[in-house]
Amino acid sequence: AQSVTQPDIHITVSEGASLELRCNYSYGATPYLFWYVQSPGQGLQLLLKYFSGDTLVQGIKGFEAEFKRSQSSFNLRKPSVHWSDAAEYFCAVGAYYGTDKLIFGTGTRLQVFP
């Protein structure tokens, strides 16, 4: 069965520091992968997605993620975090065939200190 693991429940970084949020997935075939962000009182907003091709994916707000098949990972990175990046981040996986549903991780709450 498909599953997504986000090992870090809560991460705190200083503004300007680099960030990496971890995501590991379990899926029998090639997945497609997403990162969503939820700011307080807001819906889930898509940051970036990987379907195929270049394994390094650029997203909005200066985020990028790298798909590593050998490690079943899709970690989210940002070189310099801004205070406005404080939010909850969700990794999700979907299937190329059959089901249209997304499988989400439990989320990582990012706190940014000035």
Place this chain on the structure above:
Amino acid sequence: EPEVTQTPSHQVTQMGQEVILRCVPISNHLYFYWYRQILGQKVEFLVSFYNNEISEKSEIFDDQFSVERPDGSNFTLKIRSTKLEDSAMYFCASSIGGTKNTEAFFGQGTRLTVV
């Protein structure tokens, strides 16, 4: 910018009561979804809806749940007799062409508290 709108933002209901959660998807979207997140747990898929019928549902989506698109603009989730364990954040989402090909846009969620 078009967005998915959910109402209410927070609903408190007594156990055994019926609740209807409302969503207005983006107007030209064709695929509609409900997900939920129990506090501290994963966001879970409940149901997908296309062409006026359920296209897929999870094990969670039992006979107590139903969805409807009554008027071409709203998309509702009804829980007939709420249980304590139905307390969760419920997210509505929509997409133009399904999640394989197009982005799913999510609403801000409705927090349902069953007491």
